[in-house]
Amino acid sequence: MNKKSILLGEQLLVMMGLQVFFLNYFKSAIVPSFFLIWLLILVWDGNIEVALLMAFITGIIYDLISKGFYGMTSMIFLIIVYINSFLKIKSMAGRILCIFIFSMVYFMMGLFKYPDGFLWNSWTLFRYSLLFAMYNSVVGFLIECGMRRLRLRWKAKKDYLSI
Amino acid sequence: MLWRFRREVIFIVEFFLSLVIVRYHSVKIIGVENRDEEEVKIINYEELIAENLRLKEILDIKKDTSLLKRIVVGQVISIKPVVFPAEIILNKGLDNGVKENMAVLSKDMFLIGRVAKVDRNSASVMTLFNTKSKISVIIDSTREIGVLEGGGIPFLSLRYIPSDSQVKKGDKVITSGYSDFYPKGIEVGEIIKIEKSPDTLFLKIYVKPFSCVSGLEEVLIGE
Numbered sequence: 001m002n003k004k005s006i007l008l009g010e011q012l013l014v015m016m017g018l019q020v021f022f023l024n025y026f027k028s029a030i031v032p033s034f035f036l037i038w039l040l041i042l043v044w045d046g047n048i049e050v051a052l053l054m055a056f057i058t059g060i061i062y063d064l065i066s067k068g069f070y071g072m073t074s075m076i077f078l079i080i081v082y083i084n085s086f087l088k089i090k091s092m093a094g095r096i097l098c099i100f101i102f103s104m105v106y107f108m109m110g111l112f113k114y115p116d117g118f119l120w121n122s123w124t125l126f127r128y129s130l131l132f133a134m135y136n137s138v139v140g141f142l143i144e145c146g147m148r149r150l151r152l153r154w155k156a157k158k159d160y161l162s163i
Numbered sequence: 164m165l166w167r168f169r170r171e172v173i174f175i176v177e178f179f180l181s182l183v184i185v186r187y188h189s190v191k192i193i194g195v196e197n198r199d200e201e202e203v204k205i206i207n208y209e210e211l212i213a214e215n216l217r218l219k220e221i222l223d224i225k226k227d228t229s230l231l232k233r234i235v236v237g238q239v240i241s242i243k244p245v246v247f248p249a250e251i252i253l254n255k256g257l258d259n260g261v262k263e264n265m266a267v268l269s270k271d272m273f274l275i276g277r278v279a280k281v282d283r284n285s286a287s288v289m290t291l292f293n294t295k296s297k298i299s300v301i302i303d304s305t306r307e308i309g310v311l312e313g314g315g316i317p318f319l320s321l322r323y324i325p326s327d328s329q330v331k332k333g334d335k336v337i338t339s340g341y342s343d344f345y346p347k348g349i350e351v352g353e354i355i356k357i358e359k360s361p362d363t364l365f366l367k368i369y370v371k372p373f374s375c376v377s378g379l380e381e382v383l384i385g386e
Contacts, residue, residue, distance in 0.1 A: 048170055056177040060184070069192070071184030078181065082174045 032135040048085045055081045099140035103133035231385030247316045249293040256284040268383045273373035299342045303335040321368035
């Protein structure tokens with residue numbers, strides 16, 4: 001097993017832990033989707049095939065820990081990851097905006113996710129999707145910042161070792 | 164070639180797999196929900212049929228009866244206590260023409276008690292078992308008049324029947340019609356035990372009421 005696979009496994013575990021924690025203990029109707037943000041970042045880092053595979057796995061995990069139809073989140077994640085794979089976004093602002101838009105799309109597509117049907121009216125749905133997108137953007141920004149700092153540190157370490 | 168379109172291949176395969184999972188799960192969930200709904204519907208239908216039959220029976224009685232001039236059909240909404248109740252609450256009140264002291268009968272035309280208190284939409288019935296209940300009755304066979312008193316669970320006590328009376332076990336007790344509350348001839352119960360003591364003028368008689376109050380759902384309120 002190479003280093004990359006281990007790193008991906010670790011990331012998946014961290015995201016899963018965060019998602020489970022927020023779904024169960026965060027006292028709010030809206031919880032940020034760590035899986036979605038992670039999948040988008042994976043695509044931007046060039047791991048498109050891995051992101052597609054992970055979209056299926058994380059979608060199933062998400063449906064298992066929430067109350068949706070099994071497989072529905074996988075489908076939504078797959079569509080978002082596939083579309084995102086054509087967007088080559090490098091800047092931080094562009095990525096945050098992308099997270100915001102995809103989060104809104106994801107939330108709207110949640111209309112089809114619940115067996116009992118969506119009980120909110122269109123205005124409430126819009127407000128909640130906006131809130132959800134904002135949460136995700138903030139979380140996405142924090143993760144991006146953290147990862148950029150980590151990458152710089154690793155690069156500095158690598159440069160130091162190569163001297 | 165396939166390697167060139169690997170992204171699309173992964174996407175299509177996984178999308179199809181997700182679709183299969185969604186379909187399987189939704190069929191399972193909707194199947195269970197439909198089954199539950201059908202079961203509830205069947206139970207509701209059975210309950211409606213039973214209620215329909217009971218009400219039909221009451222309607223037939225309403226047509227046939229000559230004991231009461233005016234009858235209101237009420238539903239029992241509360242029984243206190245559940246066993247040998249002293250009070251029952253009905254869902255009919257002043258708005259439905261129920262007045263205080265109206266007689267309350269079971270659908271078999273057996274006496275249950277009388278309306279003690281009435282509100283706009285409910286009425287409280289004092290049953291035969293109530294300690295305050297005192298009814299003027301006649302023993303059907305001997306035509307002797309007595310007072311039937313509640314409070315002595317599980318039987319009612321019939322008082323003021325002379326000790327030389329020819330009354331016997333199994334005789335029916337009916338309302339005398341001498342009180343303001345009950346018309347004459349409503350069946351109340353049957354005598355199940357007679358005690359004679361030499362130093363008293365009256366017999367000690369126990370009466371078992373015909374109306375089983377705990378099994379009631381609909382009652383007739385009349386005058």
